Amino acid sequence: MIDRRRLLALAGSAGLGAGVGLRPGLSRASGDATDLRAAPAMARLAPSDMPETAVWAFDGLVPGPEIRVAQGARVTRRFVNDLPQPSAVHWHGLRLPNAMDGVPYLTQEAVPPGGDFLYDFAAQDAGAFWFHSHARSYEQVARGLYGLLIVEEAEPPEVDSDVTLALDDWRLGDDAQIVESFGALHDWAHAGRIGNWITANGRPEWRASARAGERLRLRLLNAANARVFDLGFQGLEGWVVALDGMPLERPERLGRLTLAPAQRADLLVDVTAAAGEEALLISFERDGAFALGALAVTAGGARRPDPGPLPPNPVPPLGDLAAARRATVRMEGGAMGRMGSAMMGGESMGPRELAAAGKVWAFNGRADMPEEPLIEAALGETVRLTLVNDTAWPHAMHLHGTHFRRLGPDGRPGPLRDVTLLARGETAEIAFVADNPGDWLVHCHMLEHAAGGMMTWLRVG
Numbered sequence: 001m002i003d004r005r006r007l008l009a010l011a012g013s014a015g016l017g018a019g020v021g022l023r024p025g026l027s028r029a030s031g032d033a034t035d036l037r038a039a040p041a042m043a044r045l046a047p048s049d050m051p052e053t054a055v056w057a058f059d060g061l062v063p064g065p066e067i068r069v070a071q072g073a074r075v076t077r078r079f080v081n082d083l084p085q086p087s088a089v090h091w092h093g094l095r096l097p098n099a100m101d102g103v104p105y106l107t108q109e110a111v112p113p114g115g116d117f118l119y120d121f122a123a124q125d126a127g128a129f130w131f132h133s134h135a136r137s138y139e140q141v142a143r144g145l146y147g148l149l150i151v152e153e154a155e156p157p158e159v160d161s162d163v164t165l166a167l168d169d170w171r172l173g174d175d176a177q178i179v180e181s182f183g184a185l186h187d188w189a190h191a192g193r194i195g196n197w198i199t200a201n202g203r204p205e206w207r208a209s210a211r212a213g214e215r216l217r218l219r220l221l222n223a224a225n226a227r228v229f230d231l232g233f234q235g236l237e238g239w240v241v242a243l244d245g246m247p248l249e250r251p252e253r254l255g256r257l258t259l260a261p262a263q264r265a266d267l268l269v270d271v272t273a274a275a276g277e278e279a280l281l282i283s284f285e286r287d288g289a290f291a292l293g294a295l296a297v298t299a300g301g302a303r304r305p306d307p308g309p310l311p312p313n314p315v316p317p318l319g320d321l322a323a324a325r326r327a328t329v330r331m332e333g334g335a336m337g338r339m340g341s342a343m344m345g346g347e348s349m350g351p352r353e354l355a356a357a358g359k360v361w362a363f364n365g366r367a368d369m370p371e372e373p374l375i376e377a378a379l380g381e382t383v384r385l386t387l388v389n390d391t392a393w394p395h396a397m398h399l400h401g402t403h404f405r406r407l408g409p410d411g412r413p414g415p416l417r418d419v420t421l422l423a424r425g426e427t428a429e430i431a432f433v434a435d436n437p438g439d440w441l442v443h444c445h446m447l448e449h450a451a452g453g454m455m456t457w458l459r460v461g
Ligand code: C2O
Pocket: 090, 092, 132, 134, 262, 398, 400, 441, 443, 445
């Protein structure tokens, strides 16, 4: 396995040279059917003294091309599959028509190699969203099939630059190639596929420059299969203004930030490092603190006044929680768990048989995708789901088609989210308005856990 060379010690290292500019060349979708092509490609994930890495990518890029549209505009992409496997594109966090959700066998047929599929929907909500493969995603996302979708407010907050950073966690061998251990049941039954090489926007060291005092909008995505990022900032101070694409009612002071797989955070940060210093995005990991990104700070910026909240998105308010339809998702299984037998293919199977079929987790005693939905909700109904993590591992629960609010210990609804992290043994309750008709997936976004049995669905309308 290759070395991690990005110890925090790089702070203050000389020889930055001319700062790399902020990410240029944003493609603006205009409603025409631009292609979005998934195909094998090469990417420079490792340092320049190592080979490029063979990946699977959208339009040859890791992350894929950043799609930017104005709120209310249409996103129209003809997905072309030039992969050796069937695939489909899920538009994560978008409240879109069910047929556009990109989930093989639930909302569409998988697109075969050589095939294509037209995705076309309106971007109702402004915020940071993303798209990724939703077929064998534990392999296809790990190989690089994801990108950011930014929906811009009509009146965005004033900033000096708007930067998106997709964080990823790769498992690379000494030759800088992806270790193809996607189906390893050991990973599946533990924390998922945790890698050994972390990138920001596909680079081992993401670098840019900024002026002292400037304000950046920093949009972070955790695109990793399974790693939870614990992030910190040095020389940057500011606010969290949106989570999972949805504005907070009030900006929150930025401290440490936990980003579970698939989660996003929109930050407004002021460069507090002085000219000549570096401002850093730091990842706290078991073996130390690493800089994921560095801004070379030059003189000449100006501080701005504290920001107000972003304009809210048109999400319906929760109805009466006391009268809500309720259901429970009990997570079971995994290493050190206590899953005995579970249902698969309509039959009860023991742990051995289940593991032989790659099923090491279950929701409510079901290890495969059930034929019946977890619940059928009427259109507009408020739903409460109790999520019980009866396992020894954290899980990042994701609901398709709508954002939800996690209820606090006092029963008060928290911010809108589309993924919520549950620690081992933790129970949480989420509530949402079932206002989007169709069949929607509910799963753990640790992609090996989803494939290993943590998947169910809801029917709305
Ligand atoms: Cu981001 Cu079902 O996925």
